[in-house]
Amino acid sequence: MIDRYDWAGGQEAMLRFGPLDGPVVVFAQPLFEEANRTRALIVSVARALARRRIASAIPDLPGTGESLVPTRDVTIMMMREAFEGAAARFDREGRETYGAGIRSGALLDPLALLSGRWHLAPVDGARVLRELTRIKQIEVDHSLNEFWYLEGDTAIESGHSPVAIAGNLVSPHLLSELTALTPFDQPDIPRRVVRLDSDPEPADVKLPGPPLWRRAEPDNDRALVELLADDLTAWVRSCEG
Amino acid sequence: MQPDGASNVIETVRAVLRDILGLSEARAAAFDDTTPLFGALPELDSMAVAGVLTELEDRLGILIDDDDIDADVLENFGALTRFAIAKALG
Numbered sequence: 407m408i409d410r411y412d413w414a415g416g417q418e419a420m421l422r423f424g425p426l427d428g429p430v431v432v433f434a435q436p437l438f439e440e441a442n443r444t445r446a447l448i449v450s451v452a453r454a455l456a457r458r459r460i461a462s463a464i465p466d467l468p469g470t471g472e473s474l475v476p477t478r479d480v481t482i483m484m485m486r487e488a489f490e491g492a493a494a495r496f497d498r499e500g501r502e503t504y505g506a507g508i509r510s511g512a513l514l515d516p517l518a519l520l521s522g523r524w525h526l527a528p529v530d531g532a533r534v535l536r537e538l539t540r541i542k543q544i545e546v547d548h549s550l551n552e553f554w555y556l557e558g559d560t561a562i563e564s565g566h567s568p569v570a571i572a573g574n575l576v577s578p579h580l581l582s583e584l585t586a587l588t589p590f591d592q593p594d595i596p597r598r599v600v601r602l603d604s605d606p607e608p609a610d611v612k613l614p615g616p617p618l619w620r621r622a623e624p625d626n627d628r629a630l631v632e633l634l635a636d637d638l639t640a641w642v643r644s645c646e647g
Numbered sequence: 648m649q650p651d652g653a654s655n656v657i658e659t660v661r662a663v664l665r666d667i668l669g670l671s672e673a674r675a676a677a678f679d680d681t682t683p684l685f686g687a688l689p690e691l692d693s694m695a696v697a698g699v700l701t702e703l704e705d706r707l708g709i710l711i712d713d714d715d716i717d718a719d720v721l722e723n724f725g726a727l728t729r730f731a732i733a734k735a736l737g
Contacts, residue, residue: 537701543713544693572694604662604706616666620702622695625669 411465413491415484419472420465420492421449424456429502429642431455431462432493432518434511437534439541439572440619441470444508446626447618447634451506454635460642462506465492467514478568478575482531482583486517493518504642509619510534512589522596522645523589524638527605527617531587538571538581545572555581598641600634611637656735657728659706664691664724667698680725685718696721709734 409422433448435441452462466473467488469480489505496503497519505515505523512528543550551557555569555578568575591597601609602617615630665675668690685691691699700711711734720730 537697540697540701540713541694544697549714604666606706606708616669617702620667620698621669622667622690622692622698623669 409463411492411495413488415468415487416475418466418468418488418492420463421452422461422463423452424461425459426461427501428459428461429504429521429646430496431460431504431506431524431638431642432489432496432520433462433464434489434505434507434514435464435467435470436509436511436619437513438510438538438574438576440509443619443621443624446624447631448508450626450628450631451634451638454631455638458635458639460639461501463492463496465489476575478577481577481580482513482587485514489514490517490519493520502646504645506638507589513587516590522598522641524598524600524641525589526600526634527602527619528589528599530589531584535581535584538576542569542571596645598637600637613637653732653736656707656732660703660724660728660731663699663702663706667695667702678724680723680728682724684723684727685721691721703731707731707735 407422409420410417411420433452435448436444448464452464455462465488467485468475469477469485475484493503493505502521503519505518505520507513507515507523507525507528509527509529510531512523512525513531515523539550539554542554568577569581570576598611599609601607601612603612603614604617605612613630613633615627615633616625618625618627618630661675661678664670664678665672668688670690685696696716700713700716703709704711715730720726
């Protein structure tokens with residue numbers, strides 16, 4: 407069902423799946439283009455969780471989905487505060503709430519009151535910025551320096567006005583924020599890292615499947631959906647004790 | 648997985664193209680040195696090239712300077728694998 411949640415900056419929509427009681431998994435979608443590429447995967451995992459009697463929610467964060475906030479005005483802090491608001495909605499109902507951060511979505515959950523964090527192929531902000539810079543370089547067809555987004559390197563975009571990357575207007579402030587961000591990882595706070603078996607980075611578990619977040623055309627993978635839903639379900643139930 | 652030989656790098660490049668471009672197992676398996684890439688595979692547009700390069704970096708543990716990438720590197724499967732082998736195995 408389509409629901410709404412409140413946060414300090416307003417109200418946004420969220421899709422909800424599964425039972426109206428028990429633990430809730432709140433998904434944090436990746437930033438930028440990877441959100442489009444993983445949308446079908448995330449919705450499919452949410453439906454698969456519902457079949458396993460685990461509730462979940464996919465909030466639209468400011469500047470994403472149905473949000474009326476222009477992408478050019480969005481900051482990472484706004485997205486973090488909004489995610490906190492979405493999670494708090496369930497916490498107020500007395501339900502155990504878990505974060506499921508997909509890729510750079512793992513950078514958006516540090517403020518939320520969560521019983522645990524499950525991160526799929528998490529990536530740090532510097533890596534995200536490097537990928538965006540690569541895409542921009544292809545668009546403008548020449549090399550860009552490290553701080554191109556602040557220096558008006560692309561000639562038509564100067565100073566602190568938004569920069570266009572793959573059709574989205576993005577705040578240079580957001581790009582600056584990215585440089586220092588790493589996924590939330592504190593001792594004694596439950597966190598599970600899941601990666602694909604093609605990914606050499608360390609993980610708690612590696613699963614077979616394609617990196618849909620990099621696929622040229624948005625796609626889905628039914629086998630991967632079931633593996634992810636199984637892992638999330640088992641992890642949530644183990645946290646619930 | 649850190650590839651320890653040229654054949655591992657070649658198979659990694661094949662898997663990256665299959666995964667990023669959404670190619671079938673059979674189609675990717677049939678790639679040889681002469682299989683044309685950029686300009687011949689409709690799936691491989693400039694945005695997909697960015698994805699291929701970044702995924703190669705992740706899987707091979709290498710850094711690719713975008714200035715090193717030109718049409719020759721992406722001309723065919725053989726050229727791309729030679730480039731990746733040089734980067735990964737030095």
